[in-house]
Amino acid sequence: MQEAMTKSEVPQRGPEVGSVVAGRFVLLELLGEGDTARVFRADDRQSGRQIALKLLLARHRQEPHEYRLLDEGEYLRRIGTSKHVVGLIESGQADDHDGWPFVALELLEGRTLRQHELDAQALPLVVALSHARQIAKALDDCHRANVVHRDLTPANLMVSGDPSQTGCTIRLFDFSHAGSAAGPRLPPGHPDRLTSEFEIIGTSGFIPPEQARAHPAATGMDVYAYGAVLWELLTGSNPLASGTAKEFIAKQRGDGVPVPKMPASARIPESLAQLVNDCLVSDVKLRPSMSAVLERLEDLYAETVRTQLAERPLPVEDRTDAIPPEKLARARSSAFVAAGASAPKKLSLAPIGESDAPTSDKTGSISPEELARMRSGAHVAAGDKTDAISAAELARVRAELQEPAGIVEEPPRPAFARENAPPIDWHDLPDSDGDEFDLDTPRSPSRAWVPVVLLLLLVLGGVIWWFAWGRDESSAEVAAVESKSEASPKASQQQEPSNPEPKDKSAPSEPEPAEIAAPEPEEPEPIEPETTDKDRADKLDHRSSYCAKVRGDAEHALETQQWSKADRLARRSACWSSSTERLRIRVKALAQSERYADCVRAGESQSDKEIQKWVNICRRALP
Structure with missing residues (x-):
């Protein structure tokens, strides 16, 4: 391990694994590399725990990115301790590496919200609201310190725990594009600004119009991005996805990307849909503050929890009949x-009051x-x-x-609280001398046997009726139908009885004809094939049982994560009456199997929101 290096000895890529940075951080492994920095897992000699160390790439030394990295540490220092924001350990310039800028951060374990979206199903409303509250609290903590994140996306939200449950924890990280809401309001193109007039900070699909126009940092920018993230939590798709990143920026710089109405399939309260729309308005002055958003979310979350508790059956241990x-x-x-x-x-x-004997x-x-x-x-x-x-x-x-x-x-429980109650386990009284x-x-109840006896009597009566009368009637009806369906030229020459006697019963009481011709050997009824030729696509009928099985197998393959099988079955287009339904299965299977180019080609011409969601995911994953 090296303790210090002169300027000429500093590697072109910066400190590597095994180096000691700032005299206390030992680099263990590279966790990832972005456009401007690399992140290492490191041992902190001072605290004895592992941390994440962010180091600027060598090509960005003495550029605005170097100042942004140092500002990132300063912004996190302003925010201080927050349950939903990554914690700062140290930041500055490493004297033992020629003043190399670094930021030491709390090491977050888990997966990002974006990574979970690839294999996640629609979240229950109470879970989505729980996630939304945590993200809103993170932004509210930032805004209270006059810090604007400016790049809020699911990729910058780390989830610890199961994201399908309310017990997980969400943390906001990556403040490399952050700005100060209390700084000087310098116009675009001003020489003292780190961001040039034509440099766009943020991610396509989450940038508000004023950010696309390179306006100074303002808390309303995060509110707009929060509305897009909240929409994704509730529907699984981005409402602002519009072509390529350049096309999106061009629209936002012009009249702005129109925000659609919340789909009815989301099944969310009207007040929640209104909150999302309020966050996504184009005019930054009309958007609510994060404190107001958080307050409205708290009310919505409390109301949703109360509703679910009222509809939930009581636990078994809380019911008197258990x-x-x-x-x-x-x-x-x-x-x-x-x-x-x-x-x-x-x-x-003896029952009370039934005896004439004196009570005493x-x-x-x-x-x-x-x-x-x-x-x-x-x-x-x-x-x-x-x-x-x-x-x-x-x-x-x-x-x-x-x-x-x-x-x-x-008090008496409502019907739903009694439906799932376990049966009462009655015990016979023990023998006593x-x-x-x-x-x-x-x-044990004295009349507990009565319902059992009545049920047995009903079953016995039904069996007796069937063998006495019902079987003759049904046999006659079945025979009549069979005799009509099996009529043929051969049968017309030699008429069979319309009511053949059953093999397992005695002859009916009606007189038999004098002469009965010997019955012809029964021929098996021809079975109509499900399709005339299921191997030829031009003769497949989507209404056939074969095609129904194809569609069912495709859905099952999707549920069991058999992506190749789901794609193969979804390509049998003749078995689908709806191309949208078929392509929903196919693009998801292609995305999950990491065939991103095929995914884009298969669904880019479709307007369906679900298909476009997967196409956008695949497009972002393309190299």
């Missing part, structure tokens, strides 16, 4: 322990009047031994009525 029997038994018996009862009393299993002669039974008083909560004086109701008596009554003591009764009723044993 309480295990052993817990009910313990709850029922706990009242006796609290009342000081040494053993449970005998309980009469029946251990454990109560009169309707006593039951009414207990249910109405009437209190009886403790000194009245005749009418006083102890806690044990109340617990006993609740046990008899199958109302567990000590368990708060919940006496007539004591064990309160620790779950009680």
Whole structure:
């Protein structure tokens, strides 16, 4: 490892793997190289952790890019600690490498949002809103420090965790094009500006009109780009994709790229669609601030979560009908322990009020009047031994009525909360030597067998009817249909009975004709082929079962990521009534299999939004 180098010894490409930069950062491996800088994984000797070290390319020394790299560190220092912005460790010029500019950053693990878009499905609304909130918080933190990112795209958003869930974390990085919202408002072409009049900062599809015209940095530029990113999160496509990058810039410098209406297929609230449109207005003065955007998003997210919670069935453990029997038994018996009862009393299993015997002669039974008083909560004086109701008596009554003591009764659940409830597991009462009723044993309902018996009777009745009457009728109908469909010149010469007798039943009660000709051997019914010639495209019919199978196999291949098979099946154009549906499958399969040129050729002439989304992805991936 080298600790210091003179100007003549500095490699043309800058410090390489194994070098020590600024006396503390040991370069371990190259992570990537862009137009202006290279990023290394490095060990920080001071903190003992790995970091990302950004070093300027040699050809950009003493150019505006060198100042931009140093400004990047300064802007991140202004922002400070933010949960959704990459953290700065150190920045400056390495004295041990002839003042080579560098920026040491927090090492972000994961994949960018753009990388996830290639294989992602449509996000649920609550997940898309969760992502949108995190991105808005990152930009709001930047704007509070008067920093404008000027290159907000899915490629500059790092996702840690599963992006299909709300628990992932999104971080904004790459401030190489950032500018200061509080700096001097120098017009385009001013000699003191780092950006020349004809130099465009940003990425096609996310640049607002004023940025395409090289205006000074303003927070509204990020709001416009945020609207495009939010549109992609909700629909999977970019609303501003318009031809090549040069064509896009030309339109933005002119009248601006028209923003379409949010498609109905997105199925989003009207207030959210309005927020997206507000961010994408051409006039920067009419766009909301990021603080206002974040406030509206918080309300939308809270409302969406409340709606989903109201529609979600309750967990099994929260429903009273899912309480295990052993817990009910313990709850029922706990009242006796609290009342000081040494053993449970005998309980009469006779229904209340059906016996004429006096209540006092029946251990454990109560009169309707006593039951009414207990249910109405009437209190009886403790000194009245005749009418006083102890806690044990109340617990006993609740046990008899199958109302567990000590368990708060919940209000009736709506239908959706009861549909998925598991069946109640009833247990038979254990054998007992006496007539004591064990309160620790779950009680089985006395009439639980009634529905089972009724169901068995219905099934048995249906079987009897079928063998007695239904089978004869259906056999006759089937035979009549078969006799009509099999009519031929040969059959016309020798008429077969219109109602042939079944092979597995006795002869019908009708008198048989005197002479019955011997039946001809049954010929198999000819099976009409699904297609006349499925190997010839000019004879394929998209309504045939063969073509239906082709379309089904293509969809399955797409779902199981068999990209080559999906492309092969989608090329059978005769099996598709809709060329749009077929090309949606094909361009996605070509994009996923990294056949970008074929993907562009297959879908560039189509106007469908889904096809154009994949064509744009493939076009950006072309070398």
